[in-house]
Structures are given as C-alpha cells and as structure tokens.
Amino acid sequence: MKYAFSRKQLAIPYAIFLVLFVILPLLVVIFYAFTDGEGHVSFHNFLAFFASSKTVGTLLYSIVIAVTTTLICLLIAYPTAYVLAKTNIRSGDALLLLFVLPMWINFTLRITALKEILTLLEGNLAMHPFLNTIVGMVYDFLPFMILPLYNALVKLDDSYMEAAQDLGASRRHVFLKVVLPLSVPGIVSGVTMVLLPAMTNYVVLDMVYNSTYIMGSLIGSYFSSYDWHNGSVISIILLIIIGVSTLLSNRYTQGEENGRVGNLR
Amino acid sequence: MEEKARDTLIELKHIKKVFEDGVTVIEDLSLEVKKGEFVTLLGPSGCGKTTILRMIGGFEKPTSGELLLNGKDISSLPPNERPINTVFQKYALFPHLNVYDNIAFGLKLKGLDKKTQEEKVKKVLDMVDLAGFEKRSISTLSGGQQQRIAIARAIVNEPEVLLLDESLSALDYKMRKEMQLELKEMHRKLGITFIFVTHDQEEALTMSDKVVVMSDGDIQQVGTPEDIYNEPANLFVADFIGASNIFKGKMVGKKQVEFGGTVFECVDDYDVDTLIDAVVRPEDVEITEAGKGQLEGEVLTCDFKGIFYVTNVKTDRAEVEIHNLKSFRTGDRVGLNIAPDSIHIIPYDTSINHYEGRLDRLLPGRGFMIVFEDFTLQDIPYSAIYPGAREADEGHELLDEKGQEISWQGAGVVVSFLPEDAVLSDDPEAGFVTGNIFNFIYMDDHYRYRVRSESEEDYIVNDEYLWNHGDHVSISVPMEKLHFERK
Incomplete structure (x- = not known):
C-alpha cells in the first residue's frame, strides 16, 4: 500500500512538543496549585495568597511596575513608530533597525550595561529603586512596543488619512478619528507584549538592587525553596491575568480581524 | 449641443510639478474648468492626470504656477479647507466605521446637529440606491456598494467640485457600465462640477462634457467627446482614442x-x-x-x-x-x-526633430564639427551650412564663393530630419544619439516611435520593425537626409 502523506502530519513534531513541554507541565502546575502537602485537593493555597498582605502587596507592586512601564513605552513608541512608518525618510528601515537592534543583544548584557550607565549618573543605585526599575524595564521592552506599532502604522493606507482630510478633518482630527482607531490592533499587541512580561521580569529588579518583590521574584523564591504549591498558585494567578487580558484584547480587535478574513474570501 | 455661457470655476495657470525625487511630472500646464461641467482627464498611466487631480484636491502642492478656485489662489490651502471632495481610487472607506459613520464623517466635523446629519445621510443613501444600509459594516459591502458609499460620503458635504480618481476601474465590466450612467445622472441632478480621471477612453467619451487628453504631463487636446473622436488634434490623440x-x-x-x-x-x-x-x-x-x-x-x-x-x-x-x-x-x-x-x-508637425546646436570647429579636410545638447555631428560638409563655402589655409579659415572669409565660430545651427529618414538600432554605437522608446503608434506599414534621450529630448522615428516600450536604441540618419539651417 502506498503511503499517503498528508499535510496534517507536518504538525506532529509540534504536537509532541506541545504535549511534553506545555500541556503536561501545565497539568503539573495545576495539580500542585490545588493540592496540599499530602496530595488532598485544597484551595488553601489560593486563600493564603489573598489573605497575606505581603503577597497581595507584591501583586499590586507588580501591576504598578508593569502598567507604568507599558504606558511609558507606549508614549515613546507611538510617535517613534509613526515617524518611522509615515515619513518619507529613505533611511526609515535603517532607523527602525536601530531601534530594534537591542533585541539582538543578550538581555543580561544589555541590562548590565544600563546598570553601569545608571551608576555613573546616580552614584548609588539603591537611592531610586522604583525609578531605576522603570528605566530598566522601558529600556528592555521598548522594541517590543515599537515593532507591532510600526507594523500596524505601515500597513495603514495613506488614502485613509487623505480621505479624512478631504472630508474636512484637521491634522488633529485625522489622528484622533482615523489613525489612532485604526492602529488599535498594534497598540493591543504591543501592550500584550510588554505588560505581562513586565510583571515577572525580576532580573531587572535584581540588577538595579530593587529588593522589592514582584510576581516573578515570588515564584522564583518559592520554587528555589522547593515550595511547589505556592509557586504554582502564583503561576496560575498570572495565567488567569494573561487569559483575561487576551480575551479582552481579542474582543477589542475582533471587528478588524473579521474584516480581514472577509476580504480573503 | 447647448452651449451655456458658464463661469470659470477652477483655473490652472502654468502649473509645474516636480516631485521630491527630482522627477518633473508636469512642465507647464494650463486648464480651465467651468461651473457645473463634467470634465474628464484622460491619458495613459504616468501622464500626470492623477497628479493634477491631487493638486486640485490639495494633496500635492504645485511647484510653481497658480491654482485658482472662483478666482482665488488656493494652492496653499490644505484639503480640509477646500470646498472640494474626492472619491478615491480604492474608495478609502474607513474600515473601523459603519456606513452611517463613514458618510456622516464630514458632517460631524462640521458640527451639524444629529437630526440634520441623519436626514442628509438618508438622502444621499437614497440617491445611491443603498437606503437602509446605515448600520452595515464596510467589509460586508461588495465593490459596487463600496463605490456608491464612497460617492455618497463625498457628495453629502455638498462640495463645489467632486473629484473622482479612476473611481470605476476596480469594478467589473457590467458594473462599470452601470456606474458610468449613474454618475452622469448624478452629475445632472447635483449640478456641481465633476472632475474625473481615467485611462479608459470609452468611459471618458460616455460621461464627459469635456475631455482633456493628456500624455507625458502635457495636454494634447481639450474638446467635447465628439471633437476628440472625430477631429483628433494629433496622432497621439487619434491613436489613443478609439x-x-x-x-x-x-x-x-x-x-x-x-x-x-x-x-x-x-x-x-x-x-x-x-x-x-x-x-x-x-x-x-x-x-x-x-x-x-x-x-x-x-x-x-x-x-x-x-x-x-x-x-x-x-x-x-x-x-x-x-x-x-x-x-x-x-x-x-x-x-x-x-x-x-x-x-x-x-x-506633419513641422517642429519635430529640430535640434539646435553650435558650430564648434573645423576638421581640416573633413568638414564642421557641430555640438548639440545631446550629440555631436562630425564631418558636416561646409556647403551644407554655407552654400559654396570652401576651406583655405589648411583648415584655418573658411571662404565663401567670392573668396571672402566667413566668421563661422560659434554660429547657431538647427539640424532637422524626417521621421522616415531615421534608422533605429540596438547597437548604441550605430547612431549619433541614444535614448529609450517612450511610446509608439502603428501606422499603415510601419511604426512611429518616440525616443527620449537622457536629457529628455524627444526624437520621432518611423521604423518598420517592432520595438518595445523602454527599449534602449540609437538613432542614425544618413548624412544626405540631414537638413541644416543657420540660425
């Protein structure tokens, strides 16, 4: 009998990877999160997380860090991406590369370099832990915000802007009523790529001697002391936050996506 | 045809447009559009018709020249301050807004109250036969429907001029025919000026009061569709139309x-x-x-x-x-x-293939060397320029029939030749000048080519062989077919 090769079979390697490294570990995490030391099902770990002012404080601190980082990234990245995408500079691509280039350099190396610069400027880094953390985070995540915004704005046909102007819109109105709403998918994916990693990236905090915990540091400390149950709980909480925000952002960009699919047919 | 004395609405005076990359699209163009006219700018792609439209709409600024609307220069007004609306080639309907919000976009900016907005939107939707489409999203509309919404969105603002940029080219044949008639009807009802850009001659002839045939940044002919078809002003128009x-x-x-x-x-x-x-x-x-x-x-x-x-x-x-x-x-x-x-x-256009040059030097025993902008001609017999002239003193001076010395140095000369006397070759060394084939027309037993040199000089050549647009060719003309004249 002839062996019939189907395209579906190409997915087998990924399916194996998915089961081994995503689904199984997830099940293990869920198992640990909802059991106690003796293996009984229990919600105690969750209740304990929300009962402790220390852990809730960590959650809030993480959110503050992540939201601040995201907002600053957005404020810097949007105008940058707009200029790169919409100005007829011949070196536009080269400039974009300049902004994205840090992504090619090892993260630890980058953050160490930044640490040296900050030390040079401030002397003692421990004086401004929050500020330094934000600077480090923004520095680290900026390219992840610029890229999706650039992609969204570059795809935005100039004729939309011209049409808006033609209908009587001033430059400000063109931006507010056409450019901004049409770049929402880019904003959403940029925010997704910055907000959630910023909640867990404790390496930045370590580097700038910020001793306050964020969610990532908490998981790290639990796991390194073999407390699988509490570590898993925090992972699940983060997972829920990611899940909810993805659902929200999907809903926000759904109209746009449907439109694209419609055009393909 | 009734010929009403209409007022001039738009006037382009000696418009020149050079793009940022240094390319000149329009050298010197003047055009008048009257109130209520349906004017079509017709020409092949790259002829500058869309640039003209974009300048009237305010999306491009003329490099020099005047652009008048009702006698006032508007060339530096931004698009949002002109009483002009555009139907874009790909419609440019806002995908994040539904049909109603697209059409009401301009009305909202003007700050009209909600009730007036609704009434106006309803009226234009009726006009484009899409009543009841207010809540539909743009992506659910067919090409023809999007086209109508784009027109509705423009005319709802009651502009003095409606610009249409190749607006029907994305539609299929039947739909296009239908829209041509509808647009004409709409023009009659609204009574405003339409300026339509197309490369489709049939479209232009069907719809317009006045057709402006363009080629290469220049107006070739302006006239009614009948004039353009029956009395083409030159070969380009004759070949392009019908x-x-x-x-x-x-x-x-x-x-x-x-x-x-x-x-x-x-x-x-x-x-x-x-x-x-x-x-x-x-x-x-x-x-x-x-x-x-x-x-x-x-x-x-x-x-x-x-x-x-x-x-x-x-x-x-x-x-x-x-x-x-x-x-x-x-x-x-x-x-x-x-x-x-x-x-x-x-x-025959007697001005074609005339090039001005300067007598540069005597080549002893051979003839003149004449320098032109694009090329140099050598060994031109003295008698071709000064009848009866002969060389003396080993080429140091030139004497006329009576033996008088001629002061020829630097004198201006015009050389000309007939298109049928020139020969094209793909060997760049074979002719006296090289260029690229810019356009061509099939004639009774040969093709007529327009060859453009690097310095943007045009040469008209008849050749029986088929060359392609863009071919790099050299042109040669036998010495006896060159005609010289002193300036």
Whole structure:
C-alpha cells in the first residue's frame, strides 16, 4: 500500500512538543496549585495568597511596575513608530533597525550595561529603586512596543488619512478619528507584549538592587525553596491575568480581524 | 449641443510639478474648468492626470504656477479647507466605521446637529440606491456598494467640485457600465462640477462634457467627446482614442490627398505637397467587390467581436483595419472605399526633430564639427551650412564663393530630419544619439516611435520593425537626409 502523506502530519513534531513541554507541565502546575502537602485537593493555597498582605502587596507592586512601564513605552513608541512608518525618510528601515537592534543583544548584557550607565549618573543605585526599575524595564521592552506599532502604522493606507482630510478633518482630527482607531490592533499587541512580561521580569529588579518583590521574584523564591504549591498558585494567578487580558484584547480587535478574513474570501 | 455661457470655476495657470525625487511630472500646464461641467482627464498611466487631480484636491502642492478656485489662489490651502471632495481610487472607506459613520464623517466635523446629519445621510443613501444600509459594516459591502458609499460620503458635504480618481476601474465590466450612467445622472441632478480621471477612453467619451487628453504631463487636446473622436488634434490623440488607421501621405491638389498609393478626395484643405498623416476610423472604411474600390487588397483576418467583425485587409502598400457587419474569408480579394468626410488630415508637425546646436570647429579636410545638447555631428560638409563655402589655409579659415572669409565660430545651427529618414538600432554605437522608446503608434506599414534621450529630448522615428516600450536604441540618419539651417 502506498503511503499517503498528508499535510496534517507536518504538525506532529509540534504536537509532541506541545504535549511534553506545555500541556503536561501545565497539568503539573495545576495539580500542585490545588493540592496540599499530602496530595488532598485544597484551595488553601489560593486563600493564603489573598489573605497575606505581603503577597497581595507584591501583586499590586507588580501591576504598578508593569502598567507604568507599558504606558511609558507606549508614549515613546507611538510617535517613534509613526515617524518611522509615515515619513518619507529613505533611511526609515535603517532607523527602525536601530531601534530594534537591542533585541539582538543578550538581555543580561544589555541590562548590565544600563546598570553601569545608571551608576555613573546616580552614584548609588539603591537611592531610586522604583525609578531605576522603570528605566530598566522601558529600556528592555521598548522594541517590543515599537515593532507591532510600526507594523500596524505601515500597513495603514495613506488614502485613509487623505480621505479624512478631504472630508474636512484637521491634522488633529485625522489622528484622533482615523489613525489612532485604526492602529488599535498594534497598540493591543504591543501592550500584550510588554505588560505581562513586565510583571515577572525580576532580573531587572535584581540588577538595579530593587529588593522589592514582584510576581516573578515570588515564584522564583518559592520554587528555589522547593515550595511547589505556592509557586504554582502564583503561576496560575498570572495565567488567569494573561487569559483575561487576551480575551479582552481579542474582543477589542475582533471587528478588524473579521474584516480581514472577509476580504480573503 | 447647448452651449451655456458658464463661469470659470477652477483655473490652472502654468502649473509645474516636480516631485521630491527630482522627477518633473508636469512642465507647464494650463486648464480651465467651468461651473457645473463634467470634465474628464484622460491619458495613459504616468501622464500626470492623477497628479493634477491631487493638486486640485490639495494633496500635492504645485511647484510653481497658480491654482485658482472662483478666482482665488488656493494652492496653499490644505484639503480640509477646500470646498472640494474626492472619491478615491480604492474608495478609502474607513474600515473601523459603519456606513452611517463613514458618510456622516464630514458632517460631524462640521458640527451639524444629529437630526440634520441623519436626514442628509438618508438622502444621499437614497440617491445611491443603498437606503437602509446605515448600520452595515464596510467589509460586508461588495465593490459596487463600496463605490456608491464612497460617492455618497463625498457628495453629502455638498462640495463645489467632486473629484473622482479612476473611481470605476476596480469594478467589473457590467458594473462599470452601470456606474458610468449613474454618475452622469448624478452629475445632472447635483449640478456641481465633476472632475474625473481615467485611462479608459470609452468611459471618458460616455460621461464627459469635456475631455482633456493628456500624455507625458502635457495636454494634447481639450474638446467635447465628439471633437476628440472625430477631429483628433494629433496622432497621439487619434491613436489613443478609439481604433484608427493612420496613413502617411501628402496633399496633391485642392482637397486631394494621396496615401496608400491612391489619391482620395477629402474635406480638409492644405497646400499642395504638405506632408500629412491621414486618420481613418475602421468603421468608416467600406468593403466592396474587388475592382470596385479605391484600394485593393486581400483579407488577412476576420474576427467576430460580438456586434461587429474586425477585418484586416492587406493592400500592396498598407494594412487596413475595418469594422463592419459582414464576415469575410481569409484570402478574399476585396476593394476598399473611404468617403471624403471620413478622412481626417493632420499636417506633419513641422517642429519635430529640430535640434539646435553650435558650430564648434573645423576638421581640416573633413568638414564642421557641430555640438548639440545631446550629440555631436562630425564631418558636416561646409556647403551644407554655407552654400559654396570652401576651406583655405589648411583648415584655418573658411571662404565663401567670392573668396571672402566667413566668421563661422560659434554660429547657431538647427539640424532637422524626417521621421522616415531615421534608422533605429540596438547597437548604441550605430547612431549619433541614444535614448529609450517612450511610446509608439502603428501606422499603415510601419511604426512611429518616440525616443527620449537622457536629457529628455524627444526624437520621432518611423521604423518598420517592432520595438518595445523602454527599449534602449540609437538613432542614425544618413548624412544626405540631414537638413541644416543657420540660425
């Protein structure tokens, strides 16, 4: 009998990877999160997380860090991406590369370099832990915000802007009523790529001697002391936050996506 | 046609446009558009028609020249301050807004109250036959519907001028036909000025009051559709609008013209011996029995086109295209007749292929060396420029018939040649100048090429071989066919 090769079979390697490294570990995490030391099902770990002012404080601190980082990234990245995408500079691509280039350099190396610069400027880094953390985070995540915004704005046909102007819109109105709403998918994916990693990236905090915990540091400390149950709980909480925000952002960009699919047919 | 005395609404005066990359699209263009006119800018892609439209809309600024609306210069006004609206080529409907919000976009910016907005949107939706579509999202509309919404979005603002940029080109054939009639009807109802840009001559002829034929950044002809079709001002227009047979010929008597080896009666009168091109529309050639026609020939092909047949007949001097209702077999001998009023005569443009240069030096024993902007000619006999002149003192001076010295240094000279005397070659060394083929027209038994040199000088050459647009060629002309004149 002839062996019939189907395209579906190409997915087998990924399916194996998915089961081994995503689904199984997830099940293990869920198992640990909802059991106690003796293996009984229990919600105690969750209740304990929300009962402790220390852990809730960590959650809030993480959110503050992540939201601040995201907002600053957005404020810097949007105008940058707009200029790169919409100005007829011949070196536009080269400039974009300049902004994205840090992504090619090892993260630890980058953050160490930044640490040296900050030390040079401030002397003692421990004086401004929050500020330094934000600077480090923004520095680290900026390219992840610029890229999706650039992609969204570059795809935005100039004729939309011209049409808006033609209908009587001033430059400000063109931006507010056409450019901004049409770049929402880019904003959403940029925010997704910055907000959630910023909640867990404790390496930045370590580097700038910020001793306050964020969610990532908490998981790290639990796991390194073999407390699988509490570590898993925090992972699940983060997972829920990611899940909810993805659902929200999907809903926000759904109209746009449907439109694209419609055009393909 | 009724000819109402209308006021001038838009006036372009000596508009020049150079793009940022240094390319000149429009050299010097002037145009007048009257109130309430349906004007079509027609031309091949790259002729500058869209640039003109974008300048009127405010999306491009003229490099120099004046752009007047109601007598006031508006060339520096941004688009949002002009009483002009545009229907974009790809419609540019906002995908994040539904039909209602798209149409009401301009009204909202003007700050009209909600009730007035709703009334106006409803009125234009009725007008474009899409009543009840307010809540629909743009992505659910067909191409034709999007087109109508784009028109509705523009006219709801009650502009003085509506600009349409190749607005029908994305629609299929049937839809396009329908929209052509609808647009014309809409123009009649609204009474505002429409400026329409297209490369489709049929579209232009169907819809417009006035057609502006453009090529290469220049206006070739402005006229009613009938004028443009029946009395093309030059070969470009004749070739671009409709199908045509173009014959090379000359006047041989009073209202008598000779081409294809036969003398025809015609209705245009030019001096005897004037070189001309005769344009004959394929539907104006009558096919008759062999021996009874002014021209004789053999049928090469005969193709059915739906409502007529296209018959190609080869005479001994030319190939003629005929459109009529009869079918013929390949090889049939037929006669061809052309009525006098079907022959449209365009005298040779006497200014073509004239180039100004300067006498540069004497090449002892050989002749003049003349330097032109694009090229240099050597060994030009002295007598071609100064009749009877001869060289003396080993080429140090030039004497006329009487032995007087001629001061020739730096004198201006114009060289000219006829298109049929020039020869094209793909060997860049073969001719005196090189350039790229810019456009070409099929004529009775040859092609007429326009070759553009690097310094943007044009050369017109007739050649029997088929070259392609963009081919790099050199041009040579036999010495005896070059005509020199002192300036």
